[in-house]
Amino acid sequence: MKTILVGSLKGGVGKTTISAGLALALSRRGFNVGAIDLDYHAPNLHILLNCNQKPTRGKGSSVIPPVANGIKVISWAMIWPPESAVTVEDSQVDAEDMRHVINILRASVVSRSNGNAVLLERGLDSAVKYLNSLIDHPGGAIEHVSLLLRPGEIDWGEIDYLVVDSPPEMTGVVRVIAEHGVYGAVIVCHPSSVSLADVARTIDLFRKRQVPVFGVVSNQGSVNGERRFDLEDKDVMQFSVARGVPFILSIPHTQDLNPYFDTLVESVLTLSPVTLPKQEVDMSGVEAMLKKAKKLADILEAFKS
Numbered sequence: 611m612k613t614i615l616v617g618s619l620k621g622g623v624g625k626t627t628i629s630a631g632l633a634l635a636l637s638r639r640g641f642n643v644g645a646i647d648l649d650y651h652a653p654n655l656h657i658l659l660n661c662n663q664k665p666t667r668g669k670g671s672s673v674i675p676p677v678a679n680g681i682k683v684i685s686w687a688m689i690w691p692p693e694s695a696v697t698v699e700d701s702q703v704d705a706e707d708m709r710h711v712i713n714i715l716r717a718s719v720v721s722r723s724n725g726n727a728v729l730l731e732r733g734l735d736s737a738v739k740y741l742n743s744l745i746d747h748p749g750g751a752i753e754h755v756s757l758l759l760r761p762g763e764i765d766w767g768e769i770d771y772l773v774v775d776s777p778p779e780m781t782g783v784v785r786v787i788a789e790h791g792v793y794g795a796v797i798v799c800h801p802s803s804v805s806l807a808d809v810a811r812t813i814d815l816f817r818k819r820q821v822p823v824f825g826v827v828s829n830q831g832s833v834n835g836e837r838r839f840d841l842e843d844k845d846v847m848q849f850s851v852a853r854g855v856p857f858i859l860s861i862p863h864t865q866d867l868n869p870y871f872d873t874l875v876e877s878v879l880t881l882s883p884v885t886l887p888k889q890e891v892d893m894s895g896v897e898a899m900l901k902k903a904k905k906l907a908d909i910l911e912a913f914k915s
Contacts, residue, residue, distance in 0.1 A: 611644075612793035613772045614824075614878065619815065620808035621778035623798045624829040625649075628861075629775035630658035631871035632796070632878070637680045639875060641770040644675065644682040648755055649777035653686035664688055672765040684764055752782040759790045784819050794824040794883030796858070796874070801831050801846050802839035809846075813853050813886070822883030825856035827874065830863045838863055854886055 616629040626649070633645040647655035656662075661683040663676035675682040757763055766772065776783050797812050799805040809826060816823050828846040832838060843860035850857045858877045861870045 611766065611769050611772055613774060613787070613791060615774045615776060615784070615787055615792050615795040615821065616798060617776040617780055617784065617795055617812060617816075618798045618805075618808060619778060619780060619812045620799060620805050623800050623805060624861075625798050626655050626658060626775050627867070628796065628798050628827060628829065628871075628874070629655055629773050631867055632874055633659065633681050633771075633773040634679060635868070635871040635875040636771050636773070636878075638872075639879075642768055643680070644684075644766045644769045644772045645775070646683075646758065646764075646772065647685035647687070647775045648758070648783055649775060650686045650754070651777060651779070653690075655775045656683055656685040656687055659683050661685070668765045670762075672762055674765050682766060682769065684758070752786060755783050755786045759786060761790075781815060784815055784821060788819040788821050792821050794822045794878065794881075796824050796878075797826045797850075797855070798829055799826060799846060800839050801828050801837075801841040801843050801860075803841060805839075806841070806846065806849050809849065810853065813850075813855055817886035817888065820885055820888065822885045823855055824878055824881055824883050825858040826850040827858050828860045831860045833862045833864060855884060856881065 614632065616625050616632065618625055626647070629645060629647075633643050637643045645655060645659060647653045649655075656678075659678050659681055661676055661678035661681075663678070665676060665684065665688055666674045668674040673684070675684045676688075677683070774787060776787075795816055797809060797816075799809045813823070815821075826846060826849075828843045830838060831843045846860075847857040858881075859870060859873050861867065
């Protein structure tokens with residue numbers, strides 16, 4: 611399984627659209643594809659993939675993702691109440707949200723068999739205890755991402771590619787995903803000055819985490835020469851190439867996106883993702899400062915005594 615991360619530190623640039631289009635285009639090529647939405651504040655990938663089903667429970671504690679348009683889909687929206695403003699932060703999980711989930715769990719285990727309501731006890735108590743334990747869990751959202759990506763947690767079966775739709779608040783998410791291995795990342799942006807500022811930060815994040823990068827996609831660009839933002843696609847190209855990152859393609863603001871997604875897939879299948887070199891950091895100044903700080907601490911301690 612090769613994991614493809616679609617990301618940007620800039621919100622609203624179309625990461626979910628690109629993720630869905632990439633997954634569908636890979637599926638059209640005959641690959642077995644999974645797609646996971648890690649945007650815990652605005653999980654909408656399932657909508658674009660037309661997935662209305664819920665996951666089911668497999669062997670042990672594994673989760674079996676539903677299938678829509680030939681793609682196996684997991685989204686935060688399958689867990690949380692559909693209209694809830696999910697208050698999941700790095701530091702805590704809101705108790706109200708967790709208790710909503712517990713209530714949904716309790717309701718979902720009631721089924722009908724031979725006309726009689728049957729409560730499926732298996733796993734319910736442990737699930738409720740687990741969710742209760744997360745109410746004040748210090749790991750918060752990042753811990754949840756770790757659980758979703760943990761081997762065996764989701765039973766993807768035999769898939770060739772896993773497309774990951776990441777949130778704009780992705781620094782911690784990228785750290786966790788990088789630990790599990792990323793085949794390559796696709797950076798999404800608009801042809802605008804504000805978006806390019808975040809592209810630079812995104813490239814730097816992937817460099818620091820040593821995440822291989824396929825390149826940059828300029829999304830919702832000019833149509834018939836009519837510019838929608840303050841820059842042009844060629845500016846995005848020059849910007850990314852100057853930083854050692856390939857420019858994949860421009861996607862205009864249009865209704866028929868499939869040809870562009872097919873081009874994106876061709877790039878993913880033929881390009882070798884680039885891992886940007888880590889920068890050597892001169893620690894001599896820091897070490898000297900720490901020695902001075904230690905001397906000062908020793909003097910203060912002696913003064914106290």
